[in-house]
Amino acid sequence: MPKQQLSLRMIKDVLRLKWHAQLSHEQVAATLKISKGVVAKYIGLATAAGLDWGTVQDWSEQQLWTALQPRSAASLPIVVPDWGRIHRELDRKGVTLMLLWQEYVQAHPQGRTWRYTQFCEHYKAFAATLKRSMRQHRRAGEKMFVDYAGSTVALSDGARAQVFVSAMAASSCVFACATPTQRLDDWIEGMVRALHFYGGAPALIIPDNATTVISSADRYEPRANDTVQDFARYYGTSVLPARPRSPKDKATAESSVQVVGRWVLARLRHHRFDTVAQVDAAIAKLLPSVNERPFQKLPGSRASVFAELDAPALLPLPPQRYELARFKTVKVHIDHHIEVDGHRYSVPHALVGQTLEARLTKRGVELLLRGQRVAAHVRSDRRGGYTTVEAHMPAAHRAHLEWTPQRLIEWGQQIGMACGELITRLLQTYKHPEHGYRSCLGLLSLSRRYGRERLEAACERALALGTVRYRHVRDLLANNRDLIAQEKPAEWTSPAHANVRGPDYYQ
Structure with a gap:
């Protein structure tokens, strides 16, 4: 019973x-x-x-x-995870739903938790409430979206300031600045300022398909222009433009442009600006309020999520900012120089006839052969001028550079005073001293054949004869006239003559 x-x-x-x-x-x-x-x-x-x-x-x-x-386990209430934190954790590199589910179960050993399938279903339901579109997982520090806002700011002179906008993918942290135009210089300046605002470089930068940035806007194999690629190499990142007419590829940029328009530009609509710099300063003052504004459905703000997710994952920046560089194809002339804006710069003489790539910055000229630097110069704006490095010249040309009037005279004085004096007078006979270089070198070379003493003696006799020509000194040595002692001229006395009055006449 x-x-x-x-x-x-x-x-x-x-x-x-x-x-x-x-x-x-x-x-x-x-x-x-x-x-x-x-x-x-x-x-x-x-x-x-x-x-x-x-x-x-x-x-x-x-x-x-x-x-x-x-009380059975089934009667216990389910421990609901913090879906907002789960959503943010998925932006970290290597974090999966399986890992987050395991951590969720381990954190509540005595509580009632969902199994993995139920966990995933509830997360998907939560994610669907954020935005009814495809969920694109943004890895921390992976992407930065850049674009220009459609709205502009009027200036007092009738011009309009353009507004450059960038946003990090994972945190949506926003940067904005004002530029005069949307030319390539302004795109590069905006991206450089954005990277230094964030304090690091992402793995990928996604711009719009602007013709100033993209040289080939192909849907499947787009290509940025040389300057943009040089900028990307400098910061160790890469540039991949969004597909043409595909705004969903850069949804973060589109939404960030909207945020800047509503929370920054709209607040400036009653302000009066005279310069682009004033607009830029006004935008900079309002940026913190945008990034520190709390999210509506997720915990934290753009600034806090950036500090937690994006900032640790960014690549370090170089010690100096990037300087805008343009590229030009040049050919090495027969005088081993290339020409840029009317000024000529030297390259190694072995490259005569080669086609090089010139990387031009505001202060420098860098010459590249198949991507390797072969010469670098400080940029000059003097048209018709030359910038030459002696090491680029052939050996014979380098020797020619050593032929200066003063150096030739010093070489002659090492042989003797007469030789130095003869070279000085020889150079003075020409309108341009360089015309006498070869004669002086020929004269000095006679010391190797006849010796220094005989050359000095020949120079003394040539000066006594009133000549400074190289061939005259050479003939004196060839005919051994330098070996004949010079006769001192006798003192002249006036002859006796009836027409000569003499000194006594004037007393």
Whole structure:
């Protein structure tokens, strides 16, 4: 026969005698004519439910029955995860729903949790409430979207300031600045300022298909122009334009442009600006209020999520900012120089006839052969001028550079004073000293054949004869005239003659 169940009145008497009368299990069992095991059972249930006599003495029998029922795991409430945190954690590199589910279960070992399938279904339902479109997972520090806002700011002179906007993919942290136009210089300046605003470079920059940035707007194989690629190489990133006429590819940029328009440009509509710099300063003051504004459905703000997700994942920036560079194809002339804006720059003489790529910045000219730098110069705006590095010249040309009037005279003076004097007079006979370089070198070379002493003597005789020509000195040495002692001319005396009055006549 099944055991007879105690009435609720009897159960309440068990609790009263045990807790209020302070009787032992055996005394309670003897008083109520029940076994000690039954007493232990109901005392145990009441203790597990956290009850005491002060609590239950005024309860109804139904309340006591409900409290004493053993609670199964199925009756426990489900521990609901923080879906906003789950949504943000998925933006981290390598984080998956499986990993987040395992952490969720481990964090609540005594609670009732969802299995993995239910966990995923509830997350998808939460994500669908954020935006009814395809969910694009943005990895932290992976992408930066850039674009120009359609709205502009009027200036007092009738011109309009353009507004450059960028946004990080994972955090949607916004940067904006004003530029005079939307030319290539302004695109590059905007992207450089954006990277330094964020304090790092993402792995990928996604611009619009602007013709100033993209040289080939192919749907499947787009290509940025040389300047943009040079900018990307400098910062260790890459540029991949969005597909033509596909705004969903850069939805973050589109929404950020809308945010800047509503929360920045709309607030400036009553302001009057004279210059682009004033517009830029006004935008900079309003940016913190945009990035620090709390999200509506997710925890945190753009600034806090950027600091948590994007900032640690960004690539470090170079010590100096990028300087805008343009590229030009040039050919090396026969004089081992190339021409840029009317000025000529030297390259190694072995590259004569080669086609090079010139990388032109505001202050420098860099010459590249198959991507390798072969020469670099400080840029000059002097048209018709030359910038030449001696190391680029052939050996014979470098030697020619050493032929200066002063150096030739010093070489002659090392042989003797007469030789130095003859070279000085020889150079003075020409309108341009360089015309006499070869004659001087020929003269100096005679010392190797005839010796220094004979050359010095020949120069003395040439000066006495009133000539400074190289061939005259050469002939003197060839005919050994330098070996003949020079005769000192006798002092001249006036001859006796009737027409010569003499000094006594004037006294």
